[in-house]
Amino acid sequence: MQRFQRIRRGLFLSAILAAAPLAAQAAWPDQPIRLIVPYAAGGGADNVARVIAGPLGEKLGQSIIVENRPGAGATIAEGVVARSAPDGYTVLYDTFTYAVNASLRKLNFNPSKDLTPVALTATAPLILVVNPKVKANNLAEFVTLAKNPDNKVTYASYGIGSAAHLAAELLARDAGLTMLHIPYKGGAPALVDLVGGQVNAYFANASSGLPYVRNGTLRALAVSSAKRLNTLPDVPTVAESGYPGFEVLEWHGVFVPHGTPPDVARKLADAVQAVISSPDVVKRLNSLGIDPSTIPPSGAQAYIDDQVKRWSTLIKDRNISLE
Missing domain, CATH: 3.40.190.150 (Bordetella uptake gene, domain 1)
Incomplete structure (x- = not known):
């Protein structure tokens, strides 16, 4: 029991x-x-x-x-x-x-x-922005510029392996570009040097890049999303600018x-x-x-x-x- x-x-x-x-x-x-x-x-x-x-x-x-x-x-x-x-x-x-x-x-x-x-x-999404002194009003002109190694085109990022870095590397691979990567410790210093002309281009995130585009401090060439941004309806995507399937x-x-x-x-x-x-x-x-x-x-x-x-x-x- x-x-x-x-x-x-x-x-x-x-x-x-x-x-x-x-x-x-x-x-x-x-x-x-x-x-x-x-x-x-x-x-x-x-x-x-x-x-x-x-x-x-x-x-x-x-x-x-x-x-x-x-x-x-x-x-x-x-x-x-x-x-x-x-x-x-x-x-x-x-x-x-x-x-x-x-x-x-x-x-x-x-x-x-x-x-x-x-x-x-x-x-x-990211916005490919350039200093206004860069002689490119669209992505096609930028690609032509960057394909010439004599121009020594530079691009900023907020660190190795960041979305800004890999978006630029993806474009460089797809378009056959020669560019020099300048990594920064954050998006803010990258934008400061881009505005100052120390670097030529940058895939900025939309939240930080939009104010500079709107006030004319930087020029937007393309956006990395599959569709255009509602806030930048006149700026084409990288994909529709000649690189189908590009999306970051x-x-x-x-x-x-x-x-x-x-x-x-x-x-x-x-x-x-x-x-x-x-x-x-x-x-x-x-x-x-x-x-x-x-x-x-x-x-x-x-x-x-x-x-x-x-x-x-x-x-x-x-x-x-x-x-």
């Missing part, structure tokens, strides 16, 4: 322990969530993360604490999240750089195995550690999707020159896998390195 009671107690305890993770998932979130941003406060990614964080916290019923962990091309923050407990309380807010880091840097984690994309939040977008996304319970990841994804679809958030993102992502959470993994493949191929083809 005692043996039978012990067995019953054992089965009862086992049932409780088995149900505990499910109960924890159902209760998620029951504490604040850390949103780790790999870039400095006040930058483009940080601004978008903060636009989303408030409404996301309201949607989930918990505070979203934005934590900036810049450095090492975003890999410090990526590593922090990759090594965090897969419980949904430490979330990564990353961008385009995520897709190129494994091709450029030695990592102490494996992005494809240690991190899982939950949802894409936003995309931002700075994208933003939300990631969790691999092994996060599917129900938790799904709840987070649904909340993110609801937030970026809300009229107020759409309006605030548009004011920054950014569009909410049109890719559903179910397509996030495939999109990022494609980005990793695409840019690793270009990095290899163009022999790009951090040295």
Whole structure:
């Protein structure tokens, strides 16, 4: 009889322990969530993360604490999240750089195995801008200018492997250009030197480049998106300027550690999707020159896998390195 009671107690305890993770998932979130941003406060990614964080916290019923962990091309923050407990309380807010880091840097984690994309939040086109002294009024004229090595055309970026850098390298490959890359530590100093004439061209993100185009300080030659920008309807895309299929977008996304319970990841994804679809958030993102992502959470993994493949191929083809 005692043996039978012990067995019953054992089965009862086992049932409780088995149900505990499910109960924890159902209760998620029951504490604040850390949103780790790999870039400095006040930058483009940080601004978008903060636009989303408030409404996301309201949607989930918990505070979203934005934590900036810049450095090492975003890999410090990526590593922090990759090594965090897969419980949904430490979330990564990353961008385009995520897709190129494994091709450029030695990592102490494996992005494809240690991190899982939950949802894409936003995309931002780039604008190819030049100093007005550059004798090119459109992309065709710029290509002709840059094909001549005697002209020594230079282009700026906000770092090796950035969207601005790889957009220019993609154009150089497709158009057969000879240009010198001048990397800066951020978009602001790149724009300062472009305006000053120290460099000739730059694929600026729309939010930072638009004011200079509107006041005539810089000349826009083309945009990197598949469609023209509503804010620059007279500026053609690179694709329609003679390079079909050319498209480069700075994208933003939300990631969790691999092994996060599917129900938790799904709840987070649904909340993110609801937030970026809300009229107020759409309006605030548009004011920054950014569009909410049109890719559903179910397509996030495939999109990022494609980005990793695409840019690793270009990095290899163009022999790009951090040295």
